[in-house]
Amino acid sequence: MGGGFPGGMGGGRRKPKGDTSVLYSKLGITDQKADLKEIRKAYRKLARQHHPDRGGDPEKFKDIQNAYDVLSDPEKRKAYDATGDPDADPRMVNGRPKRKGKSTVFDLKVPMEQFYTGHTRKIKVTKTVICSTCNGEGGTGVETCSLCRGRGARVVDRQIGPNMIQRMQVPCNKCDGKGQTIPRGGQCRPCSGTGTQKEQKVLEVFIARGMKHGDKVTFSEEGDQHPDLIPGDVVVVLKAAPHNVFKRTPEGCHLILEKDITLLEALTGFQFNVTHLDGRVLTVSSEPNTVYKTGDVKAVREAGFPLRGDSTFGHLYVTLNVVYPRALTNSHRQMLQKTFGTPRRVTETTDMETIQLEVVNRAAEKARFRELLQETHTQYEEDSDDEPRGGGIHGCHQQ
Numbered sequence: 001m002g003g004g005f006p007g008g009m010g011g012g013r014r015k016p017k018g019d020t021s022v023l024y025s026k027l028g029i030t031d032q033k034a035d036l037k038e039i040r041k042a043y044r045k046l047a048r049q050h051h052p053d054r055g056g057d058p059e060k061f062k063d064i065q066n067a068y069d070v071l072s073d074p075e076k077r078k079a080y081d082a083t084g085d086p087d088a089d090p091r092m093v094n095g096r097p098k099r100k101g102k103s104t105v106f107d108l109k110v111p112m113e114q115f116y117t118g119h120t121r122k123i124k125v126t127k128t129v130i131c132s133t134c135n136g137e138g139g140t141g142v143e144t145c146s147l148c149r150g151r152g153a154r155v156v157d158r159q160i161g162p163n164m165i166q167r168m169q170v171p172c173n174k175c176d177g178k179g180q181t182i183p184r185g186g187q188c189r190p191c192s193g194t195g196t197q198k199e200q201k202v203l204e205v206f207i208a209r210g211m212k213h214g215d216k217v218t219f220s221e222e223g224d225q226h227p228d229l230i231p232g233d234v235v236v237v238l239k240a241a242p243h244n245v246f247k248r249t250p251e252g253c254h255l256i257l258e259k260d261i262t263l264l265e266a267l268t269g270f271q272f273n274v275t276h277l278d279g280r281v282l283t284v285s286s287e288p289n290t291v292y293k294t295g296d297v298k299a300v301r302e303a304g305f306p307l308r309g310d311s312t313f314g315h316l317y318v319t320l321n322v323v324y325p326r327a328l329t330n331s332h333r334q335m336l337q338k339t340f341g342t343p344r345r346v347t348e349t350t351d352m353e354t355i356q357l358e359v360v361n362r363a364a365e366k367a368r369f370r371e372l373l374q375e376t377h378t379q380y381e382e383d384s385d386d387e388p389r390g391g392g393i394h395g396c397h398q399q
Helices: 022-026 036-050 058-071 074-083 112-117 263-268 330-340 362-385
Strands: 104-110 119-130 153-161 164-171 196-207 216-219 234-240 246-248 255-262 271-275 281-285 297-300 316-323
Touching: 022 058, 036 058, 058 074, 074 119, 104 112, 104 119, 112 119, 112 234, 112 246, 119 234, 196 216, 196 234, 255 263, 263 316
Parallel strands: 104 234, 255 316
Antiparallel strands: 119 196, 153 164, 216 234, 246 255, 271 281, 297 316
């Protein structure tokens, strides 16, 4: 039964609450429930009056600026209102560190060109933010819950067997775990008493050149806000979109290009143009006096991907596929035989059987043989049923 509850049992002694009206008084504000618009208006009026460039007192202006810095920030203001300490850590709730909210994960599809050159993308996220009207309080006349005494949770005992009681902590049903209650009519209208609102924000995602599929860009504390939580992060996961020309190796530094060449090009050489990811047109030429075959891989050095944060480039690997002609005319055959010689022939013998290759549909043949095997198996089972039982051979009678 250890532990403790936020701001209560086992939480250590709290510092006494200070005067929460001091910063408001420095801005000339008498109502501590003033909204952000009123605070800004009061600050601008005093700033114009006391700015050092207009002959104002630098120390007085510094006090005004410090007061505004706290009261214009919803989190700092809430921490100040709770403690009376202008330096109170907004990451603490009732003397305990706030938990951090969950991260919001956003998948972003990125063309290969943007990974190659670097790019900045804009995304729009909808998130929950602290209501600026009520500063996350939910309304006016907020009071500490009398049932849980502001802890947001209660301890209840539940009997689970004879002489066996389980003590457990459950959220307070009177304040819904908030630790505070708002009287009827005191709820903030813009947020309907929740203390939060929805807001859209545009984030700029910088894709550094050399980044790859699965890399993440994190926006710290740009996630959903909650009065009692540190905002979570927005995590943008980069997803590579397929490219119609290039493929990227898993480690990300090399490019692969699959290129079809004709039989003539495989034998006599080739040349082709390819538009690179940054718009350059590369002319790729074969090696002199080289014969290529399907599956050959050749490299164009330093024409691959840039390494992230480095000036080094990987290679462009070209995988060749030789495309053979579908048919040849007699004149083509004669020309080839004149160049390469006639094909070899076998020596005929009296017991030789001549057979010729033919086109076959492998899928159809596979299905046909499967049916034949099934028929054979069925016939074998029928023949086995006709055999005599008990061994099949009768014993011999002695004469």
